Amino acid sequence: MKEIVILSGKGGVGKSSLTAALSHLLAENGKRRLVLTDTDVDAPNLHLVLGAEFDRSFGIQASDKAVIDYDKCSRCMACRDVCKFGSIIGKDEPVLVSYSCEGCGACAIVCPTGAITVQPVENGKINMVHSGSVRVVAGELGIGESSSGRLVDMVKKQARQEAALTRSDLLLTDGPPGIGCPVIAALKGADYAVLVTEPTPSALSDLQRIVKVLRGFRIPAGVALNRADMHGPSRNRLLAWLEEESLPLLAEIPYDPLLPQSLAQGGLGVVMYPDAPSSLAIKDLSTALADILD
Ligand code: SF4
Ligand code: SF4
Known part of the structure; x- marks a missing residue:
């Protein structure tokens, strides 16, 4: 063909x-x-x-996004500080801004409690x-x-x-x-x-x-x-x-x-x-x- x-x-x-x-x-x-x-x-x-x-x-x-499990989260905010896309905001608790998340996985790497996973999402x-x-x-x-x-x-x-x-x-x-x-x-x-x-x-x-x-x-x-x-x-x-x-x-x-x-x-x-x-x-x-x- x-x-x-x-x-x-x-x-x-x-x-x-x-x-x-x-x-x-x-x-x-x-x-x-x-x-x-x-x-x-x-x-x-x-x-x-x-x-x-x-x-x-x-x-x-066709896209991956971070997902936060709040039961495991210790509110340390390390994920917010590492995200270069500004996709995690919040002062005392991480809040994911899903549309700007690039699924790079940096937040999951630094998370000390394993509360973040990067999962495929339906985007089209x-x-x-x-x-x-x-x-x-x-x-x-x-x-x-x-x-x-x-x-x-x-x-x-x-x-x-x-x-x-x-x-x-x-x-x-x-x-x-x-x-x-x-x-x-x-x-x-x-x-x-x-x-x-x-x-x-x-x-x-x-x-x-x-x-x-x-x-x-x-x-x-x-x-x-x-x-x-x-x-x-x-x-x-x-x-x-x-x-x-x-x-x-x-x-x-x-x-x-x-x-x-x-x-x-x-x-x-x-x-x-x-x-x-x-x-x-x-x-x-x-x-x-x-x-x-x-
Ligand atoms: S996966 Fe990457 S872009 Fe998405 S929230 Fe985590 S660090 Fe930010
Ligand atoms: S890095 Fe993990 S434990 Fe810390 S605030 Fe983010 S999700 Fe919660």
């Missing part, structure tokens, strides 16, 4: 819409059996782009979604929770299990924004990355940062330029940089008001308006990806 991750280095450049469209095109007519993952666990929305409902959800323990969930023949595994972090990288890792593990069960030959991942821990977790095991960008100076800066991450992991990548006709000079700067870096340009997708219109209607542009210029460009991108996979 091959794994492709779609990334952008930031949000708002059309990554999830493009991932949804590619999943549809790659699976169309049974060409490929694929599992889709939504690893943007802070703001999962791939199912909304696909117009699909959750089949089932289950809680996930995995939602399973069906969209046509495509199975979607989507992670969702609880509000105010941390450890999104660990949750992404668990989402990908679940997606690989789904792929094995359904004998899929492709895992397509809608990656998280940014260049941090969740992105690195999403990239683990990837054979190829598609980098979605648009012709603006800030998108180019984000692209340059994500390319540095990919180079660190030696993952080959190509670029999909969304809203390619939005600003000529920025497009030219981007193309010049891609050439300097020997990064392939996989597709130029023109700005198309039909795309947001189809999203507002709860459908995919490539399905609702298959002959629109943007849909044709996305089809070319899916063909290019299929060639890379083959």
Whole structure:
């Protein structure tokens, strides 16, 4: 099985819409059996782009937190003094501020009475979604929770299990924004990355940062330029940089008001308006990806 991750280095450049469209095109007519993952666990929305409902959800323990047993506690306050995250407060009795606890375990080490243990807690969930023949595994972090990288890792593990069960030959991942821990977790095991960008100076800066991450992991990548006709000079700067870096340009997708219109209607542009210029460009991108996979 091959794994492709779609990334952008930031949000708002059309990554999830493009991932949804590619999943549809790659699976169309049974060409490929694929599992889709939504690893943007802070703001999962791939199912909304696909117009699909959750089949089932289950809680996930992707974080550890300190737990205090007050029956054993001698109120010495050593735990409060050692916690670098300010997660234990109180004057005469330790009070845990759970949301800021990083589960590092320092308090448990210094506790003279063994009153503190670090235990896994449920801090997110995995939602399973069906969209046509495509199975979607989507992670969702609880509000105010941390450890999104660990949750992404668990989402990908679940997606690989789904792929094995359904004998899929492709895992397509809608990656998280940014260049941090969740992105690195999403990239683990990837054979190829598609980098979605648009012709603006800030998108180019984000692209340059994500390319540095990919180079660190030696993952080959190509670029999909969304809203390619939005600003000529920025497009030219981007193309010049891609050439300097020997990064392939996989597709130029023109700005198309039909795309947001189809999203507002709860459908995919490539399905609702298959002959629109943007849909044709996305089809070319899916063909290019299929060639890379083959
Ligand atoms: S586990 Fe670490 S972060 Fe949490 S309360 Fe203890 S020392 Fe603080
Ligand atoms: S270090 Fe242990 S005994 Fe001391 S206040 Fe904290 S929990 Fe209680």
